[in-house]
Amino acid sequence: xxxxTARTDRLLLxxxxxxxxxxxVATRIFIISLPTLAKALDADILAxxxxxxxxxxxxxxxxxxxxxxxxxxxxYAIYGLGFAIMTVSFLLCGLAPNAMSLIVFxxxxxxxxxxxxxxxxxxxxxxxxxGSEGRANGYMTMGFHGGLxxxxxxxxxxIDLLSWRWIFFLLIPMGVTGVVLTLMRARRRRPAxxxxxxxxxxxxxxxxxxxxxxxxxxxxxxxxxxIGAERTGVMALVxxxxxxGFLAHERRAVNPxxxxxxxxxxxxxxxxxxxxxxxxxxxxxxxxxxxxIQDVLHFSPSFMGLIFLAAPVFTIGLATVSGRLTDRIGxxxxxxxxxxxxxAAFAIGLFLRMDSxxxxxxxxxxxxxxGSGFFNTPNQAAIIGSVxxxxxxxxxxxxxxxxxxSTLLGISxxxxxxxxxFRYYAGIADATPSAAxxxxxxxAMRVTYLACLVLLAVALLASQMRGGTKIVAASGST
Numbered sequence: 397x398x399x400x401t402a403r404t405d406r407l408l409l410x411x412x413x414x415x416x417x418x419x420x421v422a423t424r425i426f427i428i429s430l431p432t433l434a435k436a437l438d439a440d441i442l443a444x445x446x447x448x449x450x451x452x453x454x455x456x457x458x459x460x461x462x463x464x465x466x467x468x469x470x471x472y473a474i475y476g477l478g479f480a481i482m483t484v485s486f487l488l489c490g491l492a493p494n495a496m497s498l499i500v501f502x503x504x505x506x507x508x509x510x511x512x513x514x515x516x517x518x519x520x521x522x523x524x525x526x527g528s529e530g531r532a533n534g535y536m537t538m539g540f541h542g543g544l545x546x547x548x549x550x551x552x553x554x555i556d557l558l559s560w561r562w563i564f565f566l567l568i569p570m571g572v573t574g575v576v577l578t579l580m581r582a583r584r585r586r587p588a589x590x591x592x593x594x595x596x597x598x599x600x601x602x603x604x605x606x607x608x609x610x611x612x613x614x615x616x617x618x619x620x621x622x623i624g625a626e627r628t629g630v631m632a633l634v635x636x637x638x639x640x641g642f643l644a645h646e647r648r649a650v651n652p653x654x655x656x657x658x659x660x661x662x663x664x665x666x667x668x669x670x671x672x673x674x675x676x677x678x679x680x681x682x683x684x685x686x687x688x689i690q691d692v693l694h695f696s697p698s699f700m701g702l703i704f705l706a707a708p709v710f711t712i713g714l715a716t717v718s719g720r721l722t723d724r725i726g727x728x729x730x731x732x733x734x735x736x737x738x739x740a741a742f743a744i745g746l747f748l749r750m751d752s753x754x755x756x757x758x759x760x761x762x763x764x765x766x767g768s769g770f771f772n773t774p775n776q777a778a779i780i781g782s783v784x785x786x787x788x789x790x791x792x793x794x795x796x797x798x799x800x801x802s803t804l805l806g807i808s809x810x811x812x813x814x815x816x817x818f819r820y821y822a823g824i825a826d827a828t829p830s831a832a833x834x835x836x837x838x839x840a841m842r843v844t845y846l847a848c849l850v851l852l853a854v855a856l857l858a859s860q861m862r863g864g865t866k867i868v869a870a871s872g873s874t
Contacts, residue, residue, distance in 0.1 A: 408523035409532075411577040413539040415475065415516040418482065418570045419509050420543020425551035425563050426451075426502075432560045439495035447495070447502040449612075454506025455513065456800035457608035461601045463514035463793025464653050467786055471515040476578035478511025483571030490564035512574075513796045517780055518788045527723055529867050533777040534719025537769070538712050545708040548701060600653040603642040608797065610635045615804035655787060663782040664791070666862040667727070667775050671798050672805075673855035674735060674771060677742065677848040678764060679806020684814065684841055689757055691831035692750060692838060703758050707765035714769025719777070726866050727774035728859065734771025735856045737763050742852065745845035750834045775859075781867035810844055817843040 427448070434444040466474045485505035492498040516539075520532040554562045610631055646652040659665050689700045718730045741763035748756060780791045817840035818829040831837050 404525065404528075405523040405581075407577065408581050409520055409535065411475075411574070411581055412516045412520040412523060413535055414570070414574050414577060415479070415512040415519075416536050416539030417543045418479075418567070418574060419512055420540040421547045421550070421570070422482070422486075422505070422509065422543075422567060424544045424547030425567075428548045428551045429555060429560055429563055432555055433495075433498070436560055437492070437495045437498065443495050444498075447499045450499050450503035451506035451509070452800055452804070453609060453612060454503055455510045456612055456797055456804075457605045458507065458510040459514050459796035459800075460604060460790060460793035461653060462511050463518075463789035463791070464597075464601070464787075466515050466518070466789035468651075471519060471789060472578060472581070474511050475515040475519065476575060478508045478515075479571050479574035479578060481505075481508030481511065483508075483568055483575065486564045486567045486571060490561040510796070514789055514793045517776060517792045517795070521777075521780065521788070529777040529781040530719035530722025530724075530727070530774060531716065532719070533722075533780075534716040534773045536776070537715035537719075537772045541708045541711045541715070541768075545705065545712065548704075597646075597649050597651055597653040600642065600646055600649055603638060603645060604653055607635065607638055607642060608801075610638065611801065612804060615801070615808045654790070658783050658787060658790075661782050662861070662863045663727075663778050663867070666858045667731075667778040667782070668794065668798060670731065670735065670855045670858040670862070671775055671779070671795070672802055673851045673858065674738060674767075675799055675802030676806045676809065677738065677851050677855075678768070679803045680810035680844060680848055681741070681745075681760070681764060683807045683810045684844065685757060685761070687831065688748070688838070688841060689754070692834050693752065693754060693757075695754060699754075703754065704761060706758050706762040707768065710762055710765030711769040711772070714766060715773050718770045718773045722774040722777055722867070727778040728862055730770050731774040731778070731862075732856060732859045734767045734769070734775075735852060735859050736767075737770060738767035739849060739852045739856070741767065742845045742849045746842050746849075748838060748842065750838050778862060778867055809847075813844040813847055814840050816840075 430444055430448070433439075433447070437444065462474055462478075482505055485501050485508060488501040489498060489505065492501055517533060517536050520536050521529055524532045550566075551563050554566055614631060614635065642654075643656070646654050646656055685704075686700060689695050689703060695703075718734070721730045741760040744756060744760050744763070776795055779795055780788050783791045814829045818833075818836050819825060819827050821836035821839040822833050827833075827836075829837055829840060
């Protein structure tokens with residue numbers, strides 16, 4: 397592990413930003429290419445969606461494990477290997493002859509992305525002076541959302557001018573740059589102090605991976621349909637039993653992969669809870685809004701793409717502002733402002749109609765972007781900075797896992813609430829939500845947004861309860 401420097405290590409900071417930017421671009425550029433990929437590889441939407449699920453599996457299940465491995469054995473090996481694996485996977489995905497091979501190569505890509513994501517924020521914090529946790533995480537937020545912003549237009553342009561294969565080939569130079577930056581910085585690092593490295597909790601890591609995979613299968617509707625609804629109840633019981641076994645093992649383990657004592661840290665626990673709730677509601681919004689804009693308001697996909705730019709633009713613009721504010725007054729105020737801005741977005745959603753002006757959903761997405769800009773930087777800084785330094789990799793992995801689970805939970809929750817409310821308003825017991833009944837669809841969407849407001853109220857309470865005005869790392873004995 398490397399100590400926080402007295403001055404900013406620009407090379408290390410640039411390396412960390414590159415990791416965030418690459419994962420952001422790779423995530424969004426793939427999503428917008430799904431229809432093209434399905435047609436080119438002669439696959440239906442369910443089959444090609446497994447390429448997305450495979451990537452999610454790797455990220456959700458392995459981020460915490462790789463973060464802990466980095467805590468124990470050093471982050472540069474994990475981080476550099478992540479860039480190398482992603483670079484090779486870009487080449488393999490670009491050469492994929494069919495959907496099945498693309499799914500396998502995307503899982504490999506998710507493996508590399510999990511390695512990168514488990515270390516980026518920790519490396520950024522180690523690159524900057526003590527007390528700069530907010531600014532460091534602000535740069536990370538800018539890097540990732542910059543990738544999300546550039547990904548869709550870049551992917552669309554490449555597909556139109558070249559072919560879908562080039563959306564992967566184009567990312568190879570970025571991956572190579574990450575490998576080079578990692579090697580350059582690794583040569584300059586100070587030797588790690590000699591000592592006995594902590595052992596790895598292999599059983600705990602295996603149980604954690606099994607837990608996250610089962611949770612993903614249960615929350616993801618496409619996965620649930622594949623394994624069969626009649627098996628989901630059995631899997632839920634297996635999940636519960638595995639969770640109990642995991643908790644019992646982690647309490648006894650000498651060096652657990654998930655130190656349960658960390659949840660006694662007030663700032664870590666309530667910051668994690670507020671992230672889970674806020675990210676879940678944002679996932680609901682991201683899931684429902686495209687159907688409303690395109691199928692109810694009847695705007696084109698390209699115009700909808702412009703509307704969706706509102707969120708990342710505000711997030712990128714405010715990331716460093718909230719970071720400096722966090723370093724000055726602590727994370728509670730800026731993070732709570734972020735929750736309030738997100739609540740304002742959903743409050744506007746309660747007034748959407750079948751004929752609303754496009755400016756209303758644009759304002760909603762803009763407010764979500766403002767909320768993310770204020771919330772993400774201080775909240776992630778609080779999660780990572782509040783734990784003992786030897787557990788910062790684990791905390792970074794937790795952030796990535798929470799985001800992944802929240803995405804699936806939001807889609808699952810949004811689908812369930814929308815379906816129940818739609819059936820009530822449409823008066824059809826087995827109806828599937830559809831813009832063919834726009835009045836019932838919009839009414840059901842408003843009910844779903846109201847439920848999100850309730851979750852956000854709990855998130856605001858959790859944000860206030862995180863305590864403390866400054867981010868202080870807990871002692872290693874916690």
